[in-house]
Amino acid sequence: MTQTMRGWRRADGRKGIRNYVAVAYLVECAHHVAKEIAWPHREAGAHVIGFPGCYPNAYASKMMQRLCTHPNVGAVLLVSLGCEGFNKKLLEQTIKKSGRPVELLAIQEHGGTRSTIEKGRAWVETQLKALAAQPTEPMAVSELVVGTICGGSDATSGLTANPAMGRAFDFLVEEKAAAIFEETGELIGMEDWMAARAVTPELGQEIKACVAKAARYYETLGYPSFAPGNADGGLTTIEEKSLGAYAKSGASKISGIIKPGDIPPRGGLYLLDVVPDGEVRFGFPNISDNAEIVELIACGSHLILFSTGRGSVVGSALAPVIKVCANPRTYERMADDMDVNAGRILTGEADLDEVGREIFELIKQVGAGRTTKSEGLGHQEFILTYKSFEPIGPACLPAVA
Amino acid sequence: MASSEPQADPRLLVLAPGDNIAVARQEIAAGTQLIIAGHPVVLQRALGFGHKIAVRAIAQGEKIIKYGVPIGSATADIAPGDYVHSHNVASDYMPNTVVVEGVA
Structure with a gap:
C-alpha cells in the first residue's frame, strides 16, 4: 500500500523528500577534506557534492547554488581550499537567504587538513541532529x-x-x-x-x-x-x-x-x-x-x-x-x-x-x-x-x- | 497479462495499438510458423531479438508505425509476416547509412 508522502518544507515553499547535509567542495583541492568530513556520517545523510575547477564559471556557480538549495538539502557545509576562483561568498549568501544553516570552512585558514576535517565533522554532526528533529508535512x-x-x-x-x-x-x-x-x-x-x-x-x-x-x-x-x-x-x-x-x-x-x-x-x-x-x-x-x-x-x-x-x-x-x-x-x-x-x-x-x-x-x-x-x-x-x-x-x- | 493485440503471436510484441509492425520477444528460427493477423505465416529467415515483422499489409510509401510513431516509410509493398528492415524501409529524416547484408 502507498503511504502518504511527507516532506520537509523549505522557506521557498518547496518540500524535500530527504533531509540531507550537503558537504560541498569548491575546488578539487578541497575534495579529499570534504570526503573525509562526510565519510563517518554518510549513512546518516551527509552527501558530498562539489565543483573541481579552479576557474570561475557562470554555469558552475548556478549549478552549485541550485544544488545547495535543493529541497532535499537541509544544511550545507562549504569546504574551500581558500585561494580557488569560485565565488564562495555569493554561494554562502544564497544558501543563507534560503533559510538553511551554512558554514564555510577554508582549509588554508583552519590549520590544514586534519583540523578542518575535525571542525567539519563536528559541524555536520550538530546539523544532522538538528535536521532529525525537524517536523515533516504531508506532501502531494x-x-x-x-x-x-x-x-x-x-x-x-x-x-x-x-x-x-x-x-x-x-x-x-x-x-x-x-x-x-x-x-x-x-x-x-x-x-x-x-x-x-x-x-x-x-x-x-x-x-x-x-x-x-x-x-x-x-x-x-x-x-x-x-x-x-x-x-x-x-x-x-x-x-x-x-x-x-x-x-x-x-x-x-x-x-x-x-x-x-x-x-x-x-x-x-x-x-x-x-x-x-x-x-x-x-x-x-x-x-x-x-x-x-x-x-x-x-x-x-x-x-x-x-x-x-x-x-x-x-x-x-x-x-x-x-x-x-x-x-x-x-x-x-x-x-x-x-x-x-x-x-x-x-x-x-x-x-x-x-x-x-x-x-x-x-x-x-x-x-x-x-x-x-x-x-x-x-x-x-x-x-x-x-x-x-x-x-x-x-x-x-x-x-x- | 493483458494482451496488447487480440491476434498477436506470443513470441511477438505489438508495442502500441495501431502499430503495423511487431518486434520479436526472442530470437525466432527460420521456418517457424507464426500466427499473424489470424493467419499462419512461415518465417523465411531467422528473426533476431528486437527485429521487426509486419503484422498487416503495408503499401509502398506508407509509414512504418512503431509505438504509435512513424519511424520511416516503406520502399516496397510489405506483406503481413514479412521481415521489416532497411531493405524495405527508408528514413524520412536522413538516408539509411547502413545496408543489411543478405536481405534482398
Missing part, C-alpha cells in the same frame, strides 16, 4: 519534480523500461507533478513529433531548434548518430533509434523547455536542454550518466527514474535513484541493484501499463521514505564539469492558457 504528488534518464542501454531499453517510465510520467503529469526528460542528442528525428506535442506552436519551434543544436554539436564532436551495431540490433532508421529514448517522455503535452538549473514553474512535462549554447567548448555535453543526473537534480528533481538494459549500478548524491531494469536476464543477474523489473514485459508476465503503474506507486513510496536499492547500497555518485548556456528564450515557458 503535485509537489514532486521527477527526472528521467537511460544509461547502459541495450536493445531492450526502448522496448520495456523506457516506455514503462513514459507511462509513469503520464500518471505524474495527470496529477500535476513536474516531469523532466532530456538527452536531446538522442531525440534526432523525433523533433516534428515532439513539436506537435508542445502546448504552443512557438514552443514547438524551440523544441526543433533544440534538437537541431544537439545534432550540430554531436556532429562537430564526431559522434555518430547511427552505427552499424544499431542495425544489427534490429533498428532500421535514426527515427527508430531515437524513438527508444523518446519513449521515456510518455504521451503528455510538452509544457516547456528548461536548461540546467532552471526549476519548472509548475506541473507538466518539460524537456531539459542539456547541450551547451554557442561554439563547441569543454568537450562532450555530459561525460557520463551522473552528469545528466546532477543537472536533473539542479532543476529541482526530488528523485530520478533510471532505465538500464545492460545493468548500471549508479545512484546519486542528494536524490534517490529508482533503477528500472529493461532486460529480464540482466535483472536476474543484478536484482540487488534493480528496483523494478520491466523485463517482465518481454517475457509476457506484465504489460506496459502494469509496469508503468508499479513505477508510479514506487515513486510515491520513495517519496514516503522507502529506500531505493542504490540508496541502500550507499551509492552517492556526483560529477559536475564546465559548460556554458544562454538563458532560455521567452517561447520556452509559455504561460498556462
Whole structure:
C-alpha cells in the first residue's frame, strides 16, 4: 500500500523528500577534506557534492547554488581550499537567504587538513541532529519534480523500461507533478513529433531548434548518430533509434523547455536542454550518466527514474535513484541493484501499463521514505564539469492558457 | 497479462495499438510458423531479438508505425509476416547509412 508522502518544507515553499547535509567542495583541492568530513556520517545523510575547477564559471556557480538549495538539502557545509576562483561568498549568501544553516570552512585558514576535517565533522554532526528533529508535512504528488534518464542501454531499453517510465510520467503529469526528460542528442528525428506535442506552436519551434543544436554539436564532436551495431540490433532508421529514448517522455503535452538549473514553474512535462549554447567548448555535453543526473537534480528533481538494459549500478548524491531494469536476464543477474523489473514485459508476465503503474506507486513510496536499492547500497555518485548556456528564450515557458 | 493485440503471436510484441509492425520477444528460427493477423505465416529467415515483422499489409510509401510513431516509410509493398528492415524501409529524416547484408 502507498503511504502518504511527507516532506520537509523549505522557506521557498518547496518540500524535500530527504533531509540531507550537503558537504560541498569548491575546488578539487578541497575534495579529499570534504570526503573525509562526510565519510563517518554518510549513512546518516551527509552527501558530498562539489565543483573541481579552479576557474570561475557562470554555469558552475548556478549549478552549485541550485544544488545547495535543493529541497532535499537541509544544511550545507562549504569546504574551500581558500585561494580557488569560485565565488564562495555569493554561494554562502544564497544558501543563507534560503533559510538553511551554512558554514564555510577554508582549509588554508583552519590549520590544514586534519583540523578542518575535525571542525567539519563536528559541524555536520550538530546539523544532522538538528535536521532529525525537524517536523515533516504531508506532501502531494503535485509537489514532486521527477527526472528521467537511460544509461547502459541495450536493445531492450526502448522496448520495456523506457516506455514503462513514459507511462509513469503520464500518471505524474495527470496529477500535476513536474516531469523532466532530456538527452536531446538522442531525440534526432523525433523533433516534428515532439513539436506537435508542445502546448504552443512557438514552443514547438524551440523544441526543433533544440534538437537541431544537439545534432550540430554531436556532429562537430564526431559522434555518430547511427552505427552499424544499431542495425544489427534490429533498428532500421535514426527515427527508430531515437524513438527508444523518446519513449521515456510518455504521451503528455510538452509544457516547456528548461536548461540546467532552471526549476519548472509548475506541473507538466518539460524537456531539459542539456547541450551547451554557442561554439563547441569543454568537450562532450555530459561525460557520463551522473552528469545528466546532477543537472536533473539542479532543476529541482526530488528523485530520478533510471532505465538500464545492460545493468548500471549508479545512484546519486542528494536524490534517490529508482533503477528500472529493461532486460529480464540482466535483472536476474543484478536484482540487488534493480528496483523494478520491466523485463517482465518481454517475457509476457506484465504489460506496459502494469509496469508503468508499479513505477508510479514506487515513486510515491520513495517519496514516503522507502529506500531505493542504490540508496541502500550507499551509492552517492556526483560529477559536475564546465559548460556554458544562454538563458532560455521567452517561447520556452509559455504561460498556462 | 493483458494482451496488447487480440491476434498477436506470443513470441511477438505489438508495442502500441495501431502499430503495423511487431518486434520479436526472442530470437525466432527460420521456418517457424507464426500466427499473424489470424493467419499462419512461415518465417523465411531467422528473426533476431528486437527485429521487426509486419503484422498487416503495408503499401509502398506508407509509414512504418512503431509505438504509435512513424519511424520511416516503406520502399516496397510489405506483406503481413514479412521481415521489416532497411531493405524495405527508408528514413524520412536522413538516408539509411547502413545496408543489411543478405536481405534482398
